Amino acid sequence: MSAALISLDPHLRRLADEGFEIEVANTHLVVRSIPHVTTDGTLARGVLTCELSIDAATGLTSTPQEPHTMFFAGTPCHRDGTLMSNIIASSSRQRFGEIEVDYYLSSKPEVTHRYENVYDKVVAYERLIGSAARSLDKSANARTYARGIIANDDSPFAIPDSASARYRIGKVNRKLMGRVAIIGLGGTGSYLLDLLVKTWVTEIHLYDGDQLLNHNLFRSPGSPEPALLKEFPLKVNYYAQTYGRIHAGITAHPFRVTQDNVDELAGFDFVFVCVDKGSSRRAIAEGLLRLGIPFVDTGIGVGMEDDCLDGCARVTFIRPETPWAEVERLLPFGDDAEDDDLYRTDIQIAAVNSLNAIMAVMRWKRWANYFRDERNEMNSVYMIEGNNISNRVAR
Structure with a gap:
């Protein structure tokens, strides 16, 4: 996990500050605890992941963020347990980075057809998958604050400071x-x-x-x-x-x-x-x-x-x-x-x-x-x- 990148990058830091469980490993972004509906209509949590586009000049995530696709470990289903074919580009068990994934997802913003930054990209995909879960349980949220600010290079703590993230202080x-x-x-x-x-x-x-x-x-x-x-x-x-x-x-x-x-x-x-x-x-x-x-x-x-x-x-x-x-x-x-x-x-x-x-x-x-x-x-x-x-x- 690149703690420095999350700490310095404003878009990754915003995800962490809002309580998303994010990690960066070898330029791959991993977002855990994504709520989703399974094929049998129950709730579960999965993982979104993608390769980060990095700006060579700044060393931070590029804007806009390419590509627009993401991978998912889990089953992206509608409320009734049917797969979200509207965003599934392909389905096959494969390894992406350090994660075993099940689906390759593709969803572009309607107007610009590209995500302006990685924050917008993660939030959009979480909303697509998580909204079905929240229709069954309003508390189903990827903003768990379970790990909070995972990356604080100047943190004096021996454990992640989730409180600072949760209360934004x-x-x-x-x-x-x-x-x-x-x-x-x-x-x-x-x-x-x-x-x-x-x-x-x-x-x-x-x-x-x-x-x-x-x-x-x-x-x-x-x-x-x-x-x-x-x-x-x-x-x-x-x-x-x-x-x-x-x-x-x-x-x-x-x-x-x-x-x-x-x-x-x-x-x-x-x-x-x-x-x-x-x-x-x-x-x-x-x-x-x-x-x-x-x-x-x-x-x-x-x-x-x-x-x-x-x-x-x-x-x-x-x-x-x-x-x-x-x-x-x-x-x-x-x-x-x-x-x-x-x-x-x-x-x-x-x-x-x-x-x-x-x-x-x-x-x-x-x-x-x-x-x-x-x-x-x-x-x-x-x-x-x-x-x-x-x-x-x-x-």
Whole structure:
């Protein structure tokens, strides 16, 4: 399959964006999951295929697209199961490219007698064959989105991104491309990773020096991988291996970020800070501000009150130009200070950790102009009791 050709060619890309299951192999176009009626009147799915006409100058599909014919693996029948003799030029089992086909089809546009591009050609043949199938079942459609954008040469995913095709948000998704880091893979950090691997961010770097223990699994996403947990793995190694199944470019750094090694963060486009120790937060914040890297700092505080859990989730966004005095006002740096007690309670709840991660990702996406941002807040705090979020904007 020529991923580059589908990605670059506007007509092939349009087919992929609309959910057609297309492949290109050795200049042969293959379109799978074409609904059709069989000779016994039942529904089935077949394959349309043809040789692509390529423009020698551009390397893309030529316009107009010649020839006008296509091959079909399946039985192109009318609603009643009779063959569509009006479009069948010949019928014989043969091999065309890499596909065993049954029929050679010929149908020209009435006015121009040629297809202006390969998109028009595929849509026309699918309509001819699929309309009979849809007369029996309205849901019979070749636009399955099962494989979506099969070809995205710049895709960071380990599997095809059918979601971008289905909702046609490929362009806005690319705004998130770049290098990000997560510092701290506890409850909030692990949920952050779960959200980031569904985005088009190019590289995700994980920093944490702790092992993954049983209690961690109750405030992290997904279900445990027993085979990976036997040797008490480091969090970064476990999560990099687990999420590597969906996203490429995940790198594990099995150590804590300190004042001595914070300069290793140079070159990142954005950093998520998910630590619970004030001195560590200070060292990281000082380093990122000096390196000119925007970041989000997260924090939760959950405690027991009147036999109920109560507390908050905080997200603070720091730009490189933020004055240090303002950073000190916004971030809790004291490990034992009275005003930091809320953030240092031991209770961790998946619902609050995941909400904290969502707040952080939403703020990052607004910064990246992925979501609209008319508020431009620096600090957001969600209060459990009252179910409200208070925002503080930059001075």
